[in-house]
Amino acid sequence: xxxxxxxxxxxxxxxxxxxxxxxxxxxxxxxxxxxxxxxxxxxxxxxxxxxxxxxxxxxxxxxxxxxxxxxxxxxxxxxxxxxxxxxxxxxxxxxxxxxxxxxxxxxxxxxxxxxxxxxxxxxxxxxxxxxxxxxxxxxxxxxxxxxxxxxxxxxxxxxxxxxxxxxxxxxxxxxxxxxxxxxxxxxxxxxxxxxxxxxxxxxxxxxxxxxxxxxxxxxxxxxxxxxxxxxxxxxxxxxxxxxxxxxxxxxxxxxxxxxxxxxxxxxxxxxxxxxxxxxxxxxxxxxxxxxxxxxxxxxxxxxxxxxxxxxxxxxxxxxxxxxxxxxxxxxxxxxxxxxxxxxxxxxxxxxxxxxxxxxxxxxxxxxxxxxxxxxxxxxxxxxxxxxxxxxxxxxxxxxxx
Amino acid sequence: xxxxxxxxxxxxxxxxxxxxxxxxxxxxxxxxxxxxxxxxxxxxxxxxxxxxxxxxxxxxxxxxxxxxxxxxxxxxxxxxxxxxxxxxxxxxxxxxxxxxxxxxxxxxxxxxxxxxxxxxxxxxxxxxxxxxxxxxxxxxxxxxxxxxxxxxxxxxxxxxxxxxxxxxxxxxxxxxxxxxxxxxxxxxxxxxxxxxxxxxxxxxxxxxxxxxxxxxxxxxxxxxxxxxxxxxxxxxxxxxxxxxxxxxxxxxxxxxxxxxxxxxxxxxxxxxxxxxxxxxxxxxxxxxxxxxxxxxxxxxxxxxxxxxxxxxxxxxxxxxxxxxxxxxxxxxxxxxxxxxxxxxxxxxxxxxxxxxxxxxxxxxxxxxxxxxxxxxxxxxxxxxxxxxxxxxxxxxxxxxx
Numbered sequence: 001x002x003x004x005x006x007x008x009x010x011x012x013x014x015x016x017x018x019x020x021x022x023x024x025x026x027x028x029x030x031x032x033x034x035x036x037x038x039x040x041x042x043x044x045x046x047x048x049x050x051x052x053x054x055x056x057x058x059x060x061x062x063x064x065x066x067x068x069x070x071x072x073x074x075x076x077x078x079x080x081x082x083x084x085x086x087x088x089x090x091x092x093x094x095x096x097x098x099x100x101x102x103x104x105x106x107x108x109x110x111x112x113x114x115x116x117x118x119x120x121x122x123x124x125x126x127x128x129x130x131x132x133x134x135x136x137x138x139x140x141x142x143x144x145x146x147x148x149x150x151x152x153x154x155x156x157x158x159x160x161x162x163x164x165x166x167x168x169x170x171x172x173x174x175x176x177x178x179x180x181x182x183x184x185x186x187x188x189x190x191x192x193x194x195x196x197x198x199x200x201x202x203x204x205x206x207x208x209x210x211x212x213x214x215x216x217x218x219x220x221x222x223x224x225x226x227x228x229x230x231x232x233x234x235x236x237x238x239x240x241x242x243x244x245x246x247x248x249x250x251x252x253x254x255x256x257x258x259x260x261x262x263x264x265x266x267x268x269x270x271x272x273x274x275x276x277x278x279x280x281x282x283x284x285x286x287x288x289x290x291x292x293x294x295x296x297x298x299x300x301x302x303x304x305x306x307x308x309x310x311x312x313x314x315x316x317x318x319x320x321x322x323x324x325x326x327x328x329x330x331x332x333x334x335x336x337x338x339x340x341x342x343x344x345x346x347x348x349x350x351x352x353x354x355x356x357x358x359x360x361x362x363x364x365x366x367x368x369x370x371x372x373x374x375x376x377x378x379x380x381x382x383x384x385x386x387x388x389x390x391x392x393x394x395x396x397x398x399x400x401x
Numbered sequence: 402x403x404x405x406x407x408x409x410x411x412x413x414x415x416x417x418x419x420x421x422x423x424x425x426x427x428x429x430x431x432x433x434x435x436x437x438x439x440x441x442x443x444x445x446x447x448x449x450x451x452x453x454x455x456x457x458x459x460x461x462x463x464x465x466x467x468x469x470x471x472x473x474x475x476x477x478x479x480x481x482x483x484x485x486x487x488x489x490x491x492x493x494x495x496x497x498x499x500x501x502x503x504x505x506x507x508x509x510x511x512x513x514x515x516x517x518x519x520x521x522x523x524x525x526x527x528x529x530x531x532x533x534x535x536x537x538x539x540x541x542x543x544x545x546x547x548x549x550x551x552x553x554x555x556x557x558x559x560x561x562x563x564x565x566x567x568x569x570x571x572x573x574x575x576x577x578x579x580x581x582x583x584x585x586x587x588x589x590x591x592x593x594x595x596x597x598x599x600x601x602x603x604x605x606x607x608x609x610x611x612x613x614x615x616x617x618x619x620x621x622x623x624x625x626x627x628x629x630x631x632x633x634x635x636x637x638x639x640x641x642x643x644x645x646x647x648x649x650x651x652x653x654x655x656x657x658x659x660x661x662x663x664x665x666x667x668x669x670x671x672x673x674x675x676x677x678x679x680x681x682x683x684x685x686x687x688x689x690x691x692x693x694x695x696x697x698x699x700x701x702x703x704x705x706x707x708x709x710x711x712x713x714x715x716x717x718x719x720x721x722x723x724x725x726x727x728x729x730x731x732x733x734x735x736x737x738x739x740x741x742x743x744x745x746x747x748x749x750x751x752x753x754x755x756x757x758x759x760x761x762x763x764x765x766x767x768x769x770x771x772x773x774x775x776x777x778x779x780x781x782x783x784x785x786x787x788x789x790x791x792x793x794x795x796x797x798x799x800x801x802x
Contacts, residue, residue, distance in 0.1 A: 048727075049727065050723060050726035050727045051725070051726040051727070051730075051732065051734050052722050052723060052725075052726035052734045052750065053726075053734075081719070082718075082719055082722055082747070082750060082751060082752055083751060083752075084735065084749065084750060084751040086751075116719070117719030117720075117722070117723070117752075118718065118719050118747075118751070118752030119752075227719075227722075227723055227726060304705070304793075304797070305797055308793070308794055308797035308798045309797065309798070311794065311798045312797070312798030314798070317519065318482070318483055318517070318518030318519050318628075319518075321453050321483060321518070321628075322451060322453060322518070322628055324452070324453075325451035325452040325453035325454075325628060326449075326450065326451045326452070329452075331452065333452050333453045333454075334485065346483070346519075348485065349453065349483060349485060350483060350484060350485040350487075350519070351483055351484075351518075351519030351520075388794060389794060389798075390791050390794050390795075392705075392709070392794075393709055393712065393789060393790060393791050393793075393794060394791075396705070396706055396709035396710065396713070397709045397710070397712045397713030397715070397790075
């Protein structure tokens with residue numbers, strides 16, 4: 001597997017994209033995009049578990065129930081969430097207009113919105129956006145698409161990888177938006193993955209869902225699960241390989257490549273969290289079960305006390321132990337070893353004398369690794385987060401609209 | 402029931418207390434205290450659920466397994482947590498020395514510590530502290546005790562209430578420390594309640610544990626559950642009432658008075674959270690179960706996005722809905738009504754046009770009330786938290802020791 005230079009969601013064969021400034025809410029920047037596959041693609045998606053599931057997600061869920069999709073339409077600025085029946089009608093309309101403009105089946109559209117909760121979409125602008133973008137689609141439009149879905153993300157998040165499947169070159173592209181927005185309610189994670197692999201839907205679902213739990217689902221910026229979170233994958237088969245199934249010899253390689261791109265995107269989202277100055281990566285090993293490792297790793301990277309300590313370059317291992325302790329994970333406190341970078345700070349649940357200067361140097365890096373060894377089993381998991389800073393408070397205490 | 406002016410843990414008959422500067426870690430302030438009952442008291446306690454349960458809690462749990470205690474010994478500055486076998490020996494020693502100094506049974510001591518995790522107690526200073534304090538106990542020593550358990554709490558938290566049980570005046574006193582500390586790892590909640598009621602242990606446990614779930618357990622400052630959290634109640638029977646049992650006509654009144662004092666102390670802790678400028682009170686009504694109401698209320702007051710919005714005086718109802726949505730509580734998003742103070746901001750899960758200026762005025766108060774109506778059942782719960790501010794980040798990004 002190799003990472004493509006300048007890769008995007010249009011790197012896989014048969015995908016085009018474009019973006020325009022529809023002025024849904026922002027002015028003077030692109031805020032509306034469509035990613036299009038020239039043939040219907042196998043599709044899979046995961047959605048927020050928030051009870052307030054935004055309307056676009058509900059429409060998407062209905063549309064891809066049959067396992068296929070051909071286009072992704074996304075606006076930034078307004079989330080179309082908390083709008084009741086009106087929101088559902090708007091999301092459905094946005095989907096239908098997209099299908100008509102692209103001459104594709106009505107149930108082959110993925111709809112997503114990100115922005116303020118509780119505001120209606122300006123449907124005339126949505127219509128204009130769809131009409132303009134659908135006529136502007138081009139082969140290298142992925143970069144425009146990735147920028148159009150940003151709200152105030154500081155960094156554009158996109159990439160592509162290639163591998164060989166059945167002797168054919170298969171490309172996987174991805175774009176995501178994370179949590180870096182000055183407007184409240186918008187800490188939405190959206191991920192869109194495209195690939196030209198020829199794959200059956202069952203294998204796609206299997207590869208996708210297993211990887212999501214190890215990547216996008218292991219990210220936390222502030223513990224708040226948005227109403228609009230969604231990750232979608234489209235596989236359009238244009239690579240020309242023999243149909244990939246779970247039994248194919250190359251399925252593990254495809255799954256692994258998909259895993260790598262999902263994890264890389266997850267890291268990009270965490271590192272660009274609101275106000276963040278650092279990416280925190282926490283790995284928990286030696287757990288009795290994968291679930292225990294996940295619980296502990298996520299609790300550690302989500303702990304406000306851990307996050308502020310890392311912002312302050314403080315090798316405060318007690319907070320790491322404390323977060324593991326309340327995570328719900330099963331372990332024996334007397335067997336826990338903790339490392340910050342390569343500096344061991346606790347052994348058997350007790351603090352060690354360690355080189356504070358060296359630990360501080362490690363904590364000053366842009367990526368800080370924490371390793372917690374439970375030493376009772378074989379399971380492990382990694383989670384990604386960011387530090388909690390003055391800017392997080394500033395961004396989120398700011399005006400709403 | 403009435404609130405006593407200038408009440409403390411020594412307001413109930415038969416309790417004395419004192420404090421000294423033992424220089425455990427702080428210099429120039431009292432950091433060591435004993436609260437003493439002249440007769441053995443019925444005792445009950447609840448402890449942190451953190452897997453890393455600090456040594457003093459484990460010793461206390463052993464000591465009051467028989468249902469009685471006669472003294473509470475507490476130091477601030479060092480938490481005696483994350484110290485393994487050595488910590489257990491130190492906590493046991495602290496307990497034993499206290500018993501000897503006070504001429505009471507070895508298993509009648511409640512031991513508590515709050516401060517930095519991972520440092521040993523200076524046992525010579527602990528010994529000196531015990532010897533000095535045990536000779537200085539006096540009838541109005543409760544205020545000194547409440548101040549000695551503070552770390553950098555901005556406000557001393559104590560009170561007492563009186564009611565009549567069986568015709569006798571019964572007093573309940575309380576002191577607590579919360580989460581306002583410049584040293585990391587110390588967001589410890591300690592609560593100590595004394596009463597002179599004559600009560601059987603079963604009734605005490607019943608009244609105490611039911612109320613803890615509605616008070617101390619409904620507080621969150623930053624979502625981090627300390628290794629040292631503990632709330633203890635001692636009832637020494639000195640009021641002279643006929644033994645109170647769960648069947649006594651006055652038991653509900655005692656339980657209610659205990660509830661009031663627990664809730665008042667919980668509010669004091671939440672309002673004095675690290676860096677806080679406001680107390681947030683969230684009530685969820687109309688839930689299907691008490692557990693659903695609790696989950697949602699706690700998720701709302703614990704949400705970083707809600708907390709920063711309230712710090713910024715932003716009537717951001719979408720964040721409140723969002724937090725309820727991911728809380729795990731069961732409800733129907735289309736039936737939810739949300740109020741900030743007396744301003745309704747959402748109806749049936751959708752935003753309303755509301756008076757932003759009035760909402761901003763409400764949000765500028767020192768206490769902000771949020772009401773969420775699920776409208777599907779009869780259960781309700783209230784939780785207390787505080788806003789998330791620059792000072793929280795400053796305090797917790799600061800140096801460790």
